[in-house]
Amino acid sequence: MTQRRLSFLPASFATYMATLLVPAALLAGCAAPSGGGAGPSSASPGTPAATTAPADILGTWQLMKWEGVNDLPSLPEGRAINLTFNDMGAFAGTGGCNRIFGQYTVGPAKGQVSLQAPAATRMACPDSMAFEDRYLKTLPRVTRFERRDTQLVLRTPNGETLTYASQTLLDHPVAGTAGSMGTTGTTSAARTEDRILDVDSQMADCVGVAQRKCLRVRNADDSGKAPWELWYAHIDGFAWKPGVEYRVKIHGEPIANPPADASNMRWTLVEVIRETPAR
Known part of the structure; x- marks a missing residue:
């Protein structure tokens, strides 16, 4: 009797485990995303695809729109708001009155960016200080970026969107002449x-x-x-x-x-x- 009971235990145990594992595997298969998890694109036809490689943020950009929350300040009339990102992890620009500068990092996730709270010069411009103060506090909250053709879009977690237009062509380096050695032994532009x-x-x-x-x-x-x-x-x-x-x-x-x-x-x-x- 004992031998008979032992001889049936392995088969019974295997059947029992199968009844547990097969449905679990089926459920796991239903829950797992297929491919890379990307569904059909919701972008409308003709919309340029966004790109988020580190090189896509490089260049000089001029602020065109600031959207997303109700109490946004208006762009100062007659003043250009610029940001320049270089390939050494630094940015510089204008905040509406003062020159600003700081460090930034891209990644590790695709489209992720982090801007250091910018330092600024100390000029006083009554017509644009409220805008500049808010702008300088917003830049360190930026966490995402995307490049759309000739535009750069920066986003914050609370839904603010800053859209910039490319101004890079103003200051393109000359191919093959990044610098030349002058008579003094220093590099000149x-x-x-x-x-x-x-x-x-x-x-x-x-x-x-x-x-x-x-x-x-x-x-x-x-x-x-x-x-x-x-x-x-x-x-x-x-x-x-x-x-x-x-x-x-x-x-x-x-x-x-x-x-x-x-x-x-x-x-x-x-x-x-x-x-x-x-x-």
Whole structure:
């Protein structure tokens, strides 16, 4: 009798465990996300996809919109709010009155960013101090970023969204001339710059001293895939016409003491390489 009971225990135990494990596995399979867990995109057709690689935050950006809560201050009239992120983990810019600067880190999660509470110069500007004070307190609360074509979006956990437009093309380094050794043995910045740009057939809204229109440009690109960026600087001698796409060569000369928030280069048209009616 004892032997019979022992001989049936393994089979009975295996059957019992199977009745427990199979439903559990089925439930686990239902709960686990498939693939990477991404569902169908809710973005509307034509919306540029957001990107969040560390390089996507680099460049100079001008604040265009601040949204998300009810008591947001208005952007100071006639003052540009800029942020520049470099590839050494530092940022600098303007807060509406003062120059600001600090450190930032990207990651470890995709699209995650952390900004150190910025230090600032100590100028007093009665027309913009309330805005600047709130802005400087908001930047350290930013936790997410995304790049959408020529825009950078910063987000806080409480739903505030700061949208910036690209201003990087104002201060592009000259390829191959990041610095040259002068007679004193120190490194000096390039003094002039020649560039070839494609210019779009339509302008886009931008903000400088006041709301205005800016050219849309990109480095000469026959593939047509490079994104357009806003060009805030004036190009002397260039007579742009709507509905025409251009490829131009321009020459830049540095400006010793440019106005605040203006380009540090004076650009002059060298040649219109081609002009084509927009398709």
